[in-house]
Amino acid sequence: MGDPIISLKDIAVSFDGEQVLKSFNLEIQDGEFVTLLGPSGCGKTTVLRTIGGFVTPDGGEVFFNGKRITSLPPHKREVNTIFQKYALFPHLNVYDNIAFGMRLKGKSEKEVKKTVHEMLAMVNLTGFSHRGVVQLSGGQQQRVAIARALANDPKVLLLDEPLGALDLKLRKDMQVELKKIQQQTGITFLFVTHDQEEALSMSDTVVVMDKGEIQQIGTPTDIYNEPQNAFVADFIGESNILDGMMLEDYWVKFAGRKFRCLDSGFGRNVPVDVVIRPEDIDVTEPDSTLITGEVTGVTFKGVHYEIIVDVNGFKWMIQSTDCREVGDRIGLSLGPDDIHVMAKSEYSGTFGDYSTFSDEMEEDINASEEAEQEEEHEI
Amino acid sequence: MKSNSKALSAPYTVWMVIFIVVPMLLVGYFAFTDKSGQFTLENLLSVGQYSNVFLRSIWLGALATVLSLLLGYPLAYIIARMSEKQQSVMVMLTMLPMWMNFLLRTYAWMSLLEDNGLINSALSALGLPKAHMINTAGAVVLGMVYNYIPYMILPLYSVLTKIDPSVIEAAQDLGANDRKVFLRVVLPMSMPGMISGVTMVFVPAVSTFIISKMLGGGGNLLIGDLIDMQFLGSAYNPNLGSAISLVLMVIILICMGIMNQFDDGENVGGGVLP
Numbered sequence: 001m002g003d004p005i006i007s008l009k010d011i012a013v014s015f016d017g018e019q020v021l022k023s024f025n026l027e028i029q030d031g032e033f034v035t036l037l038g039p040s041g042c043g044k045t046t047v048l049r050t051i052g053g054f055v056t057p058d059g060g061e062v063f064f065n066g067k068r069i070t071s072l073p074p075h076k077r078e079v080n081t082i083f084q085k086y087a088l089f090p091h092l093n094v095y096d097n098i099a100f101g102m103r104l105k106g107k108s109e110k111e112v113k114k115t116v117h118e119m120l121a122m123v124n125l126t127g128f129s130h131r132g133v134v135q136l137s138g139g140q141q142q143r144v145a146i147a148r149a150l151a152n153d154p155k156v157l158l159l160d161e162p163l164g165a166l167d168l169k170l171r172k173d174m175q176v177e178l179k180k181i182q183q184q185t186g187i188t189f190l191f192v193t194h195d196q197e198e199a200l201s202m203s204d205t206v207v208v209m210d211k212g213e214i215q216q217i218g219t220p221t222d223i224y225n226e227p228q229n230a231f232v233a234d235f236i237g238e239s240n241i242l243d244g245m246m247l248e249d250y251w252v253k254f255a256g257r258k259f260r261c262l263d264s265g266f267g268r269n270v271p272v273d274v275v276i277r278p279e280d281i282d283v284t285e286p287d288s289t290l291i292t293g294e295v296t297g298v299t300f301k302g303v304h305y306e307i308i309v310d311v312n313g314f315k316w317m318i319q320s321t322d323c324r325e326v327g328d329r330i331g332l333s334l335g336p337d338d339i340h341v342m343a344k345s346e347y348s349g350t351f352g353d354y355s356t357f358s359d360e361m362e363e364d365i366n367a368s369e370e371a372e373q374e375e376e377h378e379i
Numbered sequence: 380m381k382s383n384s385k386a387l388s389a390p391y392t393v394w395m396v397i398f399i400v401v402p403m404l405l406v407g408y409f410a411f412t413d414k415s416g417q418f419t420l421e422n423l424l425s426v427g428q429y430s431n432v433f434l435r436s437i438w439l440g441a442l443a444t445v446l447s448l449l450l451g452y453p454l455a456y457i458i459a460r461m462s463e464k465q466q467s468v469m470v471m472l473t474m475l476p477m478w479m480n481f482l483l484r485t486y487a488w489m490s491l492l493e494d495n496g497l498i499n500s501a502l503s504a505l506g507l508p509k510a511h512m513i514n515t516a517g518a519v520v521l522g523m524v525y526n527y528i529p530y531m532i533l534p535l536y537s538v539l540t541k542i543d544p545s546v547i548e549a550a551q552d553l554g555a556n557d558r559k560v561f562l563r564v565v566l567p568m569s570m571p572g573m574i575s576g577v578t579m580v581f582v583p584a585v586s587t588f589i590i591s592k593m594l595g596g597g598g599n600l601l602i603g604d605l606i607d608m609q610f611l612g613s614a615y616n617p618n619l620g621s622a623i624s625l626v627l628m629v630i631i632l633i634c635m636g637i638m639n640q641f642d643d644g645e646n647v648g649g650g651v652l653p
Contacts, residue, residue, distance in 0.1 A: 080553065
């Protein structure tokens with residue numbers, strides 16, 4: 001890997017006395033698709049705005065291609081942003097919106113025209129030049145915003161939850177399209193989202209954040225398969241997180257039993273968190289050699305059933321294509337590669353038990369998170 | 380549903396017919412008839428002899444409008460960028476003079492501007508020469524700006540607060556410095572506010588008679604004074620008064636038409652400022 005195109009060193013940002021980022025460090029390689037993933041209020045948008053130049057950090061430095069740009073105003077930075085609500089210019093039509101940046105740079109109208117038409121073709125909006133932007137649908141406005149940013153040929157494109165306002169189907173299409181555009185242009189994308197699925201499916205590198213700190217950086221598979229702490233394990237996908245004890249290398253004890261695992265290097269008799277993904281658990285008949293429990297809830301999810309099992313008071317989630325009835329006693333079969341061991345962290349014990357789990361609640365949380373997101377944006 | 384809303388609007392329709400349509404027709408009737416009720420164009424033709432008054436009214440009204448715009452825009456812009464709490468205080472301060480009686484406000488300026496008024500007394504107390512201010516065109520324009528500037532500030536303020544801050548950030552992001560952001564985004568986006576502000580200042584300023592009467596003396600006769608004289612004054616002639624009113628109305632309509640043209644051009648053509 002070469003020198004990073006963007007590097008943040010010891011960035012500190014606070015709003016009204018509230019510390020949002022504290023000695024935040026991040027390096028982004030040229031040409032990468034990097035996603036900042038985290039719950040609302042975790043500081044991911046602030047990182048983006050610091051790079052865009054809209055937030056001046058209280059401390060620390062921002063480097064662009066090795067040059068210090070910490071106090072450079074936004075209009076002098078070689079990055080462009082796609083805003084959450086697109087922020088198109090309502091008084092200009094599609095053509096003039098896309099031409100805005102190029103005209104400021106003093107490009108000739110001939111050049112502007114050529115680039116605008118290229119951009120329109122890229123985002124599948126050929127023929128929309130003279131439409132007013134206010135009449136366009138959300139998805140179309142999104143495309144104009146992308147075209148407007150890319151027309152400036154930025155080195156880095158910053159995307160602040162750009163798909164948040166679109167419906168699910170459109171969002172999926174735009175994910176594919178954005179990824180395609182990124183690969184075609186080779187521009188570095190820094191994408192902010194709180195949608196873990198979006199992060200996993202689009203990125204080369206995912207940066208998981210919480211409380212203004214990076215919890216883990218890695219490829220989507222690393223983040224999913226090898227979460228570093230209970231927060232990451234819980235935030236990315238579903239996880240059963242249990243209190244365990246690393247007896248020695250490759251042997252871990254949890255749920256009252258000893259298991260063989262693939263993890264090592266923790267030492268002897270060290271307390272750890274054990275993550276087991278719901279889809280890795282095989283449901284079998286109860287057996288004295290297995291963890292056994294009673295089914296307390298079954299939800300049909302289309303591809304699989306989501307089964308909640310009570311094992312001595314701890315509720316596990318299992319995703320299985322086999323249907324089980326509430327009240328059934330079942331065995332939970334685990335192989336060594338289904339078990340992932342993590343060091344204890346401040347998040348231990350706060351996640352991973354499905355005792356209070358219900359779909360309805362999760363929807364409520366999502367809804368309130370989205371509402372918060374709105375508010376955050378307004379500030 | 381439809382008949383319901385029709386029934387609801389009936390009182391308004393009746394009101395509008397009695398107090399707007401009928402009076403307009405009456406003005407038209409008087410303008411085209413002589414004292415004995417015969418049809419004549421003489422009233423309208425004789426309006427021509429007052430063209431200097433018309434020109435003065437339009438000139439002073441336009442001057443007051445431009446000054447209000449130049450003074451009001453920065454203030455509206457500053458208010459729109461304040462915290463919400465400060466905004467409501469500032470908006471109230473802007474409107475506060477409007478709660479005071481119009482005559483009283485203008486009268487107060489009279490006593491300030493008089494040759495032996497407050498300002499001149501202060502000047503001579505400081506050993507400075509007195510300035511003649513009352514009964515000048517300047518005093519009339521001052522009175523207009525003072526009285527009508529809130530009608531400029533408020534619509535401007537309301538469009539400026541509605542501009543999404545992220546649109547401004549987008550312009551900066553695309554390479555616009557503060558000056559370009561203002562010229563290419565804020566100014567064109569505040570055009571509707573400017574148009575309603577200009578309308579709301581220009582129309583009353585052009586047809587005022589109190590301000591010119593109190594601050595302009597006899598030498599700064601405006602259309603409003605002329606009309607006033609035809610109905611209530613020495614030159615009693617409602618036919619001529621109606622004709623002048625009619626001509627004034629047409630002039631204002633033309634001015635508004637031009638203004639609105641400007642607005643439409645901005646939205647449809649998506650014109651770009653240099």
